[in-house]
Amino acid sequence: MTDATPTTAPARSRGRRIARGLGAAAAALVVTAAGAGAWYYQRLDRNITTFAPEGIASSRPPVATPAPTGGVPVNILLLGSDTRDDGNGALGGGDEGVGHSDTAILLHVYADHKHAVGVSIPRDTLVTIPPCLLPDGRWSPQRTNQMFNSAFTVGEFQAGNPACTQNTVETLTGLRIDHTLVVDFKGFAAITSAVGGVDVCVPNDVDSYGIHLSKGRQTVSGQQAVDYVRARHGIGDNSDIGRMLRQQAFMSSLIKKVQSKGFDLTTLLPLADAATKSLTVDPGLGSPYKLAEFAQSLQDIQLSDIQFVTLPWRFQGARVAVVEPDAGILWNLLRQDRTLDGRLTGTGATPSASPDAGAPGATGSASPGTSPSAPASPTGGVGAADPALLDVPVTVHNAALSGGLAGRTALALQGKGYTDITIGADTKARRTTLIEYAPSRRAAAEQLARLYPGAELRAGSVDGIVLTLGQDSATPNTPDLNTPDLPDASGATGSGSPTALPSSIPSGIADNTRPADTDLCNDLSFG
The missing domain is CATH 3.30.70.2390 (Alpha-Beta Plaits)
Structure with a gap:
């Protein structure tokens, strides 16, 4: 196991314009693959890189408590790095240097460990970036009205600053992040090849920025898979929001592919080996045993029990603003371990009062039981x-x-x-x-x-x-x-x-939700 070192890299090239890939999908499946067992422990242990725990904020949201039905919810931050270092430029093009995290999905695994929701955070979202650790040991000042993906570049660490992005997400959501995983282009390409390709739907012919894809349903792997999830210009509606919808569809298809192949060793070993070579994780997942133990806790989640939702948003010039109180309601639903319609998983129970958008970590002003847009309890059975x-x-x-x-x-x-x-x-x-x-x-x-x-x-x-x-x-x-x-x-x-x-579901949530078992060709554009 190796440690990411805080060396300084040059600033991102001004000429880098093409959007970056869905490394988060790769990271999600690494933990699934690791659940096969620890017999190849030493092999995987040499692959895994952890980021320094010193960069994680000392003041954090509280640890989740066990649910009444048993089990503890888990929050996992999945990040895709667009760094061109260490051979990644061959897949993404452009100059080497510190990478951004243009893909971020907060995966909330409910206490029953049979349901999950993934929240995509647009890279251009304007947020507050809290103090973050710098290479010289100092902490940066808090900065407001910053693009979300710039948190990954604070300090210009060669491998990025995942701890800073984790701190930013905790500040934004009021949720404690239990684990953070980062994967680069190479890891993503290797995973898609290891599973024999992933089914996708390309909304139109693409022949620009060095990317060539044909319209329609097809199976992609390696370079083509990276191109599909990182392309923004020339595909779909040419927006980052539309790209996130394709990434959600891709991640769903990737999970479906792994589940359909079964967890035989001929699939798992190449998958885990390929992924962990390009994976950076928090210290809590810094060994194959920890990854395997964590993966085993997730193995009962079926595709039909996973939903994706994009953080409620609106354009603010060239950037993205968070829509309130919808976003506050979303975060509070997850803090209460409730589904997007306000239910407690495993019990069939409905909330006795609407989630409070004004709870810590949210900026809305609604009060419990009074918000007309918050999920509320049905009056009958x-x-x-x-x-x-x-x-x-x-x-x-x-x-x-x-x-x-x-x-x-x-x-x-x-x-x-x-x-x-x-x-x-x-x-x-x-x-x-x-x-x-x-x-x-x-x-x-x-x-x-x-x-x-x-x-x-x-x-x-x-x-x-x-x-x-x-x-x-x-x-x-x-x-x-x-x-x-x-x-x-x-x-x-x-x-x-x-x-x-x-x-009764706020439109900012309902309009941006994609169940994981949605048809591949459906809802690939926000327009």
């Missing part, structure tokens, strides 16, 4: 309808020409108790909502239709239920977590209008 009908597989397609509607609907249906929801691709526009169902699922389809007055019911050769959202289902007609639940056997719906159901 979904069981008033038929709990057995909530387990039916539901695939949601968006035919409403309303961006993000399928994702918002999936979150709202989960809030109503549905447990098996898949996001499908956007389809040809239609005016009315269509509910197709297998003949054996008629009762479940009729129950779902109560949330969509006027929807067409159609039996067909489908597996479970396929919900195709028409323009009549666009906001505000998505199911609402605040309204009384599904009608009871008498057909009564209680108070509230079923035709005007505004979502």
